[in-house]
Amino acid sequence: MTTLRNQGVPDAGHAMHLLRQMVRVRRLEEKCIELYSAAKIRGFLHVYIGEEAVAAGVMEALAPEDAVVATYREHGHALLRGVSAGAILAEMYGHAEGCCRGRGGSMHLFDAATRFYGGNAIVAGGLPLAVGLALADRMAGRQQVTVCFFGEGAVAEGEFHESMNLAALWQLPVLFCCENNLYAMGTALGRSESQTDIALKAAGYEIPAWAVDGMDVLAVEEAARRAVDAVRSGGGPHFLELRTYRFRAHSMFDPELYREKSEVAQWMERDPISLLQGAMQAAGQLRDDEWAGLQADVDAEISTAVGFAENGTPEPVSELARFVYSDRPEENNSGTDISKEPTKGGAAG
Amino acid sequence: MKTTYREAMRAALRDAMQRDERVFLMGEDVGRYGGSFAVSLGLLEEFGPERIRDTPLSESGFVGAGIGAALGGMRPVVEIMTVNFSLLALDQIINNAATLLHMSGGQFNVPIVIRMTTGAGRQLGAQHSHSLEGWYAHIPGLRILAPATLADARGMLWTALQDPDPVLIFEHGSLYNVAGELDEDAGAVGIDKAAVLRQADGSGDTVTLITYGGTLPLVLEAADQLSGEGIGSDVIDLRTLRPLDTHTLLDSVARTHRAVVVDEGWRSGSISAEIAARISEQAFFDLDAPVERVCSEEVPVPYAKHLEQAALPSVTRVMAAARRAVGAGG
Ligand SMILES: Cc1ncc(C[n+]2csc(CCOP(=O)(O)OP(=O)(O)O)c2C)c(N)n1
Numbered sequence: 223m224t225t226l227r228n229q230g231v232p233d234a235g236h237a238m239h240l241l242r243q244m245v246r247v248r249r250l251e252e253k254c255i256e257l258y259s260a261a262k263i264r265g266f267l268h269v270y271i272g273e274e275a276v277a278a279g280v281m282e283a284l285a286p287e288d289a290v291v292a293t294y295r296e297h298g299h300a301l302l303r304g305v306s307a308g309a310i311l312a313e314m315y316g317h318a319e320g321c322c323r324g325r326g327g328s329m330h331l332f333d334a335a336t337r338f339y340g341g342n343a344i345v346a347g348g349l350p351l352a353v354g355l356a357l358a359d360r361m362a363g364r365q366q367v368t369v370c371f372f373g374e375g376a377v378a379e380g381e382f383h384e385s386m387n388l389a390a391l392w393q394l395p396v397l398f399c400c401e402n403n404l405y406a407m408g409t410a411l412g413r414s415e416s417q418t419d420i421a422l423k424a425a426g427y428e429i430p431a432w433a434v435d436g437m438d439v440l441a442v443e444e445a446a447r448r449a450v451d452a453v454r455s456g457g458g459p460h461f462l463e464l465r466t467y468r469f470r471a472h473s474m475f476d477p478e479l480y481r482e483k484s485e486v487a488q489w490m491e492r493d494p495i496s497l498l499q500g501a502m503q504a505a506g507q508l509r510d511d512e513w514a515g516l517q518a519d520v521d522a523e524i525s526t527a528v529g530f531a532e533n534g535t536p537e538p539v540s541e542l543a544r545f546v547y548s549d550r551p552e553e554n555n556s557g558t559d560i561s562k563e564p565t566k567g568g569a570a571g
Numbered sequence: 572m573k574t575t576y577r578e579a580m581r582a583a584l585r586d587a588m589q590r591d592e593r594v595f596l597m598g599e600d601v602g603r604y605g606g607s608f609a610v611s612l613g614l615l616e617e618f619g620p621e622r623i624r625d626t627p628l629s630e631s632g633f634v635g636a637g638i639g640a641a642l643g644g645m646r647p648v649v650e651i652m653t654v655n656f657s658l659l660a661l662d663q664i665i666n667n668a669a670t671l672l673h674m675s676g677g678q679f680n681v682p683i684v685i686r687m688t689t690g691a692g693r694q695l696g697a698q699h700s701h702s703l704e705g706w707y708a709h710i711p712g713l714r715i716l717a718p719a720t721l722a723d724a725r726g727m728l729w730t731a732l733q734d735p736d737p738v739l740i741f742e743h744g745s746l747y748n749v750a751g752e753l754d755e756d757a758g759a760v761g762i763d764k765a766a767v768l769r770q771a772d773g774s775g776d777t778v779t780l781i782t783y784g785g786t787l788p789l790v791l792e793a794a795d796q797l798s799g800e801g802i803g804s805d806v807i808d809l810r811t812l813r814p815l816d817t818h819t820l821l822d823s824v825a826r827t828h829r830a831v832v833v834d835e836g837w838r839s840g841s842i843s844a845e846i847a848a849r850i851s852e853q854a855f856f857d858l859d860a861p862v863e864r865v866c867s868e869e870v871p872v873p874y875a876k877h878l879e880q881a882a883l884p885s886v887t888r889v890m891a892a893a894r895r896a897v898g899a900g901g
Contacts, residue, residue: 289643323676332675339642339679344666350632351667354639354647361595361621361645368639381662384632391627545677546711548735 226438226501234507240282240439241502242516244274244495247298249524250307254297254314254328257528258474263314265327266343268295272469275494276401277302279442280369280462283450289337289355289368291348294329295401296341299371304336307527317534324537325545345406346379348372349398353385356394356459367453368396374463375406377423378414386427386459393458397449398424400461401436403468408480424461436466437492469493572755577747579724579757580610584648586758587729588618591646594732595622597633598650607652608688608747634660634685638668638737641683646732651687654703654741668737669712680735684728689717690743690785690835691883697871700879702835704741704784705842708812714738715812716762717784719746721753723810726760734762743785743835765816767823769794771803776897777827778802781820781846783809786833786884793889802897803827812842820846821854828859829896833884838866863892 231237251269258267270277277298284290284303292299300310305321313320314328321333322341330341339355342348352370359366376382377400389396400420404411411418424431430452434445442464449460467489471478502508574582587594595618596611602625605612615623626633630651637649651657657664664685671679691700708715714736718724724746731738769791771777778797782790787808794804805823809815824830830850834843847862868882 321676322674322678325676326674330674332671332678334675334678340671341674342667344662347635347662347666350635350663351639351642353632354636354641355643356639357636358640358643358645361640362593362643381631381635384627384629385635387627388629388632388636545673545675547714548672548677548680550735 226497227435227441231501231505231507232440234502237498237502237507238512238516240278240443241495241498241508242520243278243281243302244439244498245516245520246307246523247274247277247301248495249520250301250310250527251297253311253524253528255474257311257314263328265329266294267328267474268472269470270295270298270468272489272493273401273403273436273466274298275439275442276399276436276464276466277371279439280371280399280446282443283446284367284369287337287364287366289339289352289366291339291352291355291368291370292341293345293348293372294341294343295373296331296371297328300331300333300338300341303333303338305331305333305338307524308530309333311527311531312534315531315534316536317531318537319530319534346372346376346381349376349381349385352396352398353389353394356389356396357392360392360394365454366395367450369399369450370396371399371401373406374400374402374404374411374420375409375414376400377420386424386429389459390427390429395453396459397446397453398429398459398461400463401466402463403466405468405472405481407472407476410480421461421463424463429459429461430457431461431463433463433465436464437494437497439494439498572753573750574721574753575747576721576724576749577608577610579721579753580728580742581612581614583725583728584611584614585617587648587732588614588622590729591732593644593646594648595624595645596648596650597624597626597637599626599628599652601625601650606650608744610747611650630656630659631663635663635667637683637685638663638681641681642671642679646682646684648684648686648728648732651685653699653744654687654689655698655701657685657687657703664707664713664737664739665710669710672736673712681737682732682735684731684738684740686740686742688744689741690745691867691872691879692745692785694874694876694879696874700872702867704739704812705834705836707739708842708845710813712736713813714762716740717810717812718742719784719787719808719810721749721751722757723760725753725757727762729759730762741784745785749788762811763816765810765819766808767805767819768808769804769806771805771827773826774803776802776899777804778829778831778893778896779805779807779820779823779827780831780833780889780893781807781809782833783812784835786835789884789886790833790889793886793893796886797890797893800899802893802899804893815846815849817849817853820850824850824854825857828857830858831863831865831889831892831896833865833889835867835884837869838864839869841866860896860898863896865889865892
């Protein structure tokens with residue numbers, strides 16, 4: 223199957239926008255792989271290549287005041303939520319100009335300005351946070367939605383079930399987006415779950431849930447809009463199972479012994495970027511020069527971002543102990559931390 | 572005003588809920604049941620189920636939800652029945668609450684307060700009796716409080732809620748019924764400094780007795796009895812286990828030249844180990860004797876009363892340690 227399931231491409235401007243968003247994520251991560259191979263960036267690096275339609279489609283449904291919680295495979299989510307490619311790359315360089323001043327790295331991107339709450343490297347660890355963010359919105363009477371992305375590996379964790387139950391019990395405004403790419407590192411879904419229909423699990427908690435073709439950005443966007451509207455208008459939590467695939471290894475250390483190359487090749491025929499591009503071309507919405515222009519724009523954005531990161535400054539080691547506790551007035555800081563060498567003396571309390 | 576530790580805690584919660592509408596209490600059985608230790612009894616009727624929020628048995632889920640709510644601008648007070656059950660929420664407390672500020676480069680602070688009971692002495696067996704606050708005191712990014720007095724039971728919560736960072740409050744189960752006088756207008760107290768509750772007058776043999784939380788009453792009693800034997804003591808209530816107020820400890824040891832640390836946790840790798848290490852690092856030449864420690868025996872706390880009591884610090888053991896320290900024989 224090499225066509226979009228969703229028939230009817232939207233107006234050319236919007237289709238161009240979606241295409242551009244997916245290409246931005248793809249190029250950013252291709253660059254990350256290059257930089258990793260050149261040892262410019264280190265640590266764990268998990269790329270999203272093949273799954274771009276998920277982040278691109280879901281982000282379209284959100285308002286600026288909504289909140290987003292993601293996992294360690296979150297470069298695309300951060301970028302499409304509005305964090306600049308420069309701030310993301312500078313973070314991976316460990317530079318002060320990074321979105322977390324070099325303390326987070328690839329797996330821990332955060333951005334207060336866009337309400338992007340990470341960047342969580344504990345599988346399922348973000349789900350309870352999303353429930354709490356939604357609880358805060360509900361209690362404060364705000365019409366905001368929290369979207370939580372996680373992989374299908376998370377559904378085996380207790381925190382998944384605790385979070386589904388709490389969100390449904392309290393009817394909280396949260397949209398759960400399970401990125402089902404069929405593998406948790408090397409563990410295929412069928413080898414880890416007795417029930418592999420993930421939407422059905424959510425339905426078991428009385429949460430409205432749909433499975434969506436996660437390679438079709440139009441289908442993702444449509445489902446996300448429907449779900450976000452329902453959540454925002456007081457319909458309680460909703461759940462999307464986005465069926466997708468990662469074309470690359472789990473991380474840069476993964477020799478990929480657990481799946482056949484032919485399986486990967488088959489999924490690559492449904493590359494979300496090619497699918498939309500093909501549909502737009504067939505509908506006469508994408509001329510060759512427009513496609514070339516789009517790619518040139520994105521390449522320019524990414525190379526500017528690399529320059530920004532490359533020219534960044536390392537966060538000074540003198541700042542190491544900052545942000546362990548919040549900055550506060552001197553008088554409250556009189557206690558000594560285990561990490562610090564206390565000086566003798568001082569008044570008895 | 573005559574009150575109990577439990578009532579002081581409840582007054583603190585009520586006061587916080589009245590002062591700041593962002594404050595809410597969440598946990599297992601905090602509402603309809605009235606709190607498993609009756610701390611929140613009556614608050615549901617007063618504040619309603621949105622703000623006195625009963626949760627399912629989901630420690631990780633609701634502690635994580637509290638962290639999320641704090642990120643979202645609320646001021647949650649999350650109650651966990653006992654420290655043993657908090658282990659089911661360790662991931663959220665240590666991997667999220669304690670790290671988000673740092674990992675986000677200072678962007679996301681987590682103003683949550685997590686309260687739980689700790690400690691033994693009520694024949695509840697191993698899975699309800701442990702003292703693990705010293706473990707939490709190992710974690711940068713957390714502040715660890717152990718109110719031992721009525722004034723602290725009444726006053727620490729509000730200060731903790733003003734703290735922009737996660738604060739864990741450990742309430743020893745044997746303290747809830749402690750009764751005494753508390754000022755009518757008692758309110759918030761500082762949480763940065765240890766308290767010197769009793770000071771040796773300097774004549775004769777002297778020793779610094781260092782403790783916190785549930786063992787404070789027995790240390791005070793030991794100090795009383797020791798003074799009858801001519802041994803004067805400074806009694807220090809640590810109040811905050813992280814960050815530790817080392818200054819107050821060193822200042823006292825410089826005067827008494829001896830230290831006994833009393834901790835209901837196990838000796839190996841405990842907060843008392845940290846305190847003993849700091850004293851030897853920073854006050855070695857002030858010491859006239861090795862630092863003594865009175866801790867729990869290294870066994871899961873047993874059920875049978877005589878076994879349980881044998882496992883825990885006692886007045887007798889504190890006095891023996893103090894006598895050893897002053898060279899008066901154990
Ligand atoms: C609690 C926990 N256990 C194990 C790991 C190690 N780990 C990292 S990623 C991963 C697989 C997760 O798969 P999935 O949730 O499907 O997400 P995907 O990588 O496919 O996006 C595992 C087991 C972890 N990070 N956290």
